[in-house]
Amino acid sequence: MKLDNTLPLEYRSEENSNRIFGFWLFLGAEIVLFSTLFAVYLTLWNRTGNGPSGHEIFEIGPVLIETFLLLTSSFTIGLAINSMRQGFKKATLVFFLITLLLGLGFLGVEIMEFVTYVHEGATLQTSAFLSSLFVLLGTHGAHVTLGLLWGGGLMLQIKREGFTLDTANKSFIFSLYWHFLDVVWIFIFSFVYLKGLM
Amino acid sequence: MKKLFPLHHVMGYLFSLVLSVVALSVVFWDMSPAVGMTILLVSATIQMGVQLFLFMHINEGGSKKALYTNIAYALFVGLVTVFGTLLTMIWGYK
Amino acid sequence: MKWDEFFVTGEPMIYGAMVSIVVATLAIIIGLTYFKKWGYLWREWLTTVDHKRIGIMYIISALLMLFRGGVDGLLMRAQLAVPENGLLDGQHYNEIFTTHGVIMILFMAMPFVIGLMNVVVPLQIGARDVAFPRLNAVSFWLFFAGAMLFNISFVIGGSPDAGWTAYFPLASIEFSPTVGNNYYSIALQIAGIGTLMTGVNFIATILKMRAPGMTLMRMPMFTWSVLITCVIILFAFPVLTVALALMMFDRMFGSQFFTMANGGMDMLWANLFWVWGHPEVYIVILPAFGIYSEIISTFSRKNLYGYKSMVWSMIVISLLSFVVWAHHFYTMGHGVMVNGIFSITTMAIAIPTGVKIFNWLFTLHKGRIEFTTPMLYSLAFIPIFTIGGVTGVMLAMASADYQYHNTMFLVAHFHYVLIPGTVFAVIAGFYYWFPKLFGFRLNERQGKLAFWTIAISFNVTFLPLFFLGLKGMTRRMYTYSESTGFGPLNLIASIGSVGLAIGFILLVYNIYWSFRYAPRDTTGDPWNARTLEWSTHSPVPEYNFAVVPKVNGLDPFWEAKKGGPALYEDKIEEIHMPNNSGQPVILGIIFFFFGFFMVFSWWVPAIVAGIGVLVMLAVRSFERDHGRHIPVKEILETESRLRGEQV
Numbered sequence: 001m002k003l004d005n006t007l008p009l010e011y012r013s014e015e016n017s018n019r020i021f022g023f024w025l026f027l028g029a030e031i032v033l034f035s036t037l038f039a040v041y042l043t044l045w046n047r048t049g050n051g052p053s054g055h056e057i058f059e060i061g062p063v064l065i066e067t068f069l070l071l072t073s074s075f076t077i078g079l080a081i082n083s084m085r086q087g088f089k090k091a092t093l094v095f096f097l098i099t100l101l102l103g104l105g106f107l108g109v110e111i112m113e114f115v116t117y118v119h120e121g122a123t124l125q126t127s128a129f130l131s132s133l134f135v136l137l138g139t140h141g142a143h144v145t146l147g148l149l150w151g152g153g154l155m156l157q158i159k160r161e162g163f164t165l166d167t168a169n170k171s172f173i174f175s176l177y178w179h180f181l182d183v184v185w186i187f188i189f190s191f192v193y194l195k196g197l198m
Numbered sequence: 199m200k201k202l203f204p205l206h207h208v209m210g211y212l213f214s215l216v217l218s219v220v221a222l223s224v225v226f227w228d229m230s231p232a233v234g235m236t237i238l239l240v241s242a243t244i245q246m247g248v249q250l251f252l253f254m255h256i257n258e259g260g261s262k263k264a265l266y267t268n269i270a271y272a273l274f275v276g277l278v279t280v281f282g283t284l285l286t287m288i289w290g291y292k
Numbered sequence: 293m294k295w296d297e298f299f300v301t302g303e304p305m306i307y308g309a310m311v312s313i314v315v316a317t318l319a320i321i322i323g324l325t326y327f328k329k330w331g332y333l334w335r336e337w338l339t340t341v342d343h344k345r346i347g348i349m350y351i352i353s354a355l356l357m358l359f360r361g362g363v364d365g366l367l368m369r370a371q372l373a374v375p376e377n378g379l380l381d382g383q384h385y386n387e388i389f390t391t392h393g394v395i396m397i398l399f400m401a402m403p404f405v406i407g408l409m410n411v412v413v414p415l416q417i418g419a420r421d422v423a424f425p426r427l428n429a430v431s432f433w434l435f436f437a438g439a440m441l442f443n444i445s446f447v448i449g450g451s452p453d454a455g456w457t458a459y460f461p462l463a464s465i466e467f468s469p470t471v472g473n474n475y476y477s478i479a480l481q482i483a484g485i486g487t488l489m490t491g492v493n494f495i496a497t498i499l500k501m502r503a504p505g506m507t508l509m510r511m512p513m514f515t516w517s518v519l520i521t522c523v524i525i526l527f528a529f530p531v532l533t534v535a536l537a538l539m540m541f542d543r544m545f546g547s548q549f550f551t552m553a554n555g556g557m558d559m560l561w562a563n564l565f566w567v568w569g570h571p572e573v574y575i576v577i578l579p580a581f582g583i584y585s586e587i588i589s590t591f592s593r594k595n596l597y598g599y600k601s602m603v604w605s606m607i608v609i610s611l612l613s614f615v616v617w618a619h620h621f622y623t624m625g626h627g628v629m630v631n632g633i634f635s636i637t638t639m640a641i642a643i644p645t646g647v648k649i650f651n652w653l654f655t656l657h658k659g660r661i662e663f664t665t666p667m668l669y670s671l672a673f674i675p676i677f678t679i680g681g682v683t684g685v686m687l688a689m690a691s692a693d694y695q696y697h698n699t700m701f702l703v704a705h706f707h708y709v710l711i712p713g714t715v716f717a718v719i720a721g722f723y724y725w726f727p728k729l730f731g732f733r734l735n736e737r738q739g740k741l742a743f744w745t746i747a748i749s750f751n752v753t754f755l756p757l758f759f760l761g762l763k764g765m766t767r768r769m770y771t772y773s774e775s776t777g778f779g780p781l782n783l784i785a786s787i788g789s790v791g792l793a794i795g796f797i798l799l800v801y802n803i804y805w806s807f808r809y810a811p812r813d814t815t816g817d818p819w820n821a822r823t824l825e826w827s828t829h830s831p832v833p834e835y836n837f838a839v840v841p842k843v844n845g846l847d848p849f850w851e852a853k854k855g856g857p858a859l860y861e862d863k864i865e866e867i868h869m870p871n872n873s874g875q876p877v878i879l880g881i882i883f884f885f886f887g888f889f890m891v892f893s894w895w896v897p898a899i900v901a902g903i904g905v906l907v908m909l910a911v912r913s914f915e916r917d918h919g920r921h922i923p924v925k926e927i928l929e930t931e932s933r934l935r936g937e938q939v
Binding site for chain 1: 423424488491492493495496499500501526527528529530531533534535537538541545546547548549551553554555556557560564567906910913914916
């Protein structure tokens, strides 16, 4: 295997750098996927039928908590990769753990929010607006959930094997995924919640 | 500690918090929808840039040009989908 | 659910199909067991990650689907041959035109094109495999799972019946209460994920794995067309993913996206469908342009005229393909401004397409043209496709379209584009690259006979439809009265469709005959061609090239044959290859069952299968498989055996 030792571990083999490149392509597809969900939401957001509008059900408190948790987790996964590049295994694992816990916290608040909506009679079936809201948020939430499982698995692998071509590459790709979810959340925060409360 | 918390990461984090607060202003201050949407669009776009360049290191590695093209193409298709759908489904009927 | 709701009952043709499915399955199982081929099948095919074999499996599946979709087409033509025909009832006819469309586009044209890309692209760029061989196998098995799931719908549960476009409200649970459209949303979803992964894989392959010296502007035109196609796949398929998911939510979980009440918007479906659907048209047509470019250049013995303008026209087409979708529903009632914008963008696409037509004509100009079977398809393509293109410009004018919309004129138009465009191209590509895969050419005389039968019958079948459309016959009508005067032209079209069927049977006979009797080719370059894939042996060894070629310009193999710089200078070294794996096929099977349970809303088994998918992902994440190395000695042995030397 040809290795280029001037590069960080996660890029070093040709296979590794291809994987990172391939994942960027996949993120391009994800941009379009979320754009389409936004297109649906923005088309349907004031078609509330007999159900409540966004202004009536959105609450700024939980949304701010969610935003803070996810922004911080994006920061900590960046720190994890930074520690990985310097070979600090323990610090990397700690930052990974903090990231996943913050992600878990985000998910908990989001689920509570969903439960509140349903109690107020705002369900997936109520109106076109609510269908598009639940599916947009749900798709993002499902991505976070998958990220938690993925990140947990990676922590086990780093713990077992240390930093190898494989684990470094996977961790870096995971960090791309996590940052991307943060970007998507920023857009949800701005164009679903803040626009709805404006 | 300095090695664990590099300056540009910390700055990026603080910057993204500040941008969120700026975006939040649209809810608490009275302003026209046009001004509000402009603030939201600008702050969200800058936030995306912060993540892409400071955290995701899009400008490292040997395929910079291809990665920029990829993101640009994705944004093109994404924006066409959002605004094209609004055009054909809502604005086109006015 | 009772058994008679589960299986489709009361139709003699369906009973016949059930019996034949059971008989064929038994025959395959017994045959494999009797000839002790299970192990061979598993080791060499089901678990393979070799791009050439995956390509062959794609092409075989596509040929099977061509016949399934073809039978649908024949049944439609049989029903319409005479007025007031009672062969099919309205419901059955609806199901048949729906499955015909879905199968021909998504399970025939796409896999055929993807199969050819798999076979050819790594060879054309001098690579040993694709960037992600394992992912490539996953792509295939997800496509295959989706295709099989869609195909069982006609005996289990009933087929979708709302057209291949599945417009709401017709496709809603209210108006299509059977599971048919559940099959549509889930089978297409599974196959679509596979296609998206193919897109990622081939962009990475083409951008990162080219042989040294092969700059982007030295790539063969087919590789260029695949690159652009995959870019369109990458950015168009997520839209389909979302649209199908929303359809599933509406039908299975009571959401209100496309409903008629509670704020739902039925036309939003049409909008999303075509945001994906129009780029999809270019996904199946651009590789065809690439194939024709290769063939026309090879058999004119000239390099391709206007290489750079070919590339740029494809890039422009790829961008324009995303901004024309509303021309599929001009009659929806949005204002003049919207229709005006989309009319202009649509007509603009004719410009880069016209550039390509002229480039092919100038390539032919003063060439030493050789009329081989693939060349005949390419030459027939140019005029027939132009008819399709010109009628497309007629349809592009929004105000005129009110007259043609949803008539047989439209049906004739898109068959005139897709059949000479995509179908002729994949057949031509199949004839052209067949010797590379199997080491012998298909018989030329039989091939030409099949070509003439297909080309003539195609025009007899579809030319009358233009006139029927102008006379006012709408599409998707299951019958018509004699007083309409549609009878004679319909009869001519139906006779033509029989000719098409005969043509395809001749083609299959051609393949069968050639497997048994055609003389073997030992040169590796039976057509005297120009690009890298012809510089290695036929059939291609698993590592493709013993030594990675060095490229110094366009058409490097042609230049090398003419005394230009040599392609292979390095010494043979050991070659790193990926290992086979059973995981992709197992993942495909789990996805199939997951989809099946979802279709029938059997939640518990569906959740179990869903967990199965997650487990497979975890297994892959924890696996460490770094492939294997082929030693130099083995390579030398293979090379001399392929050169026909005695070992």
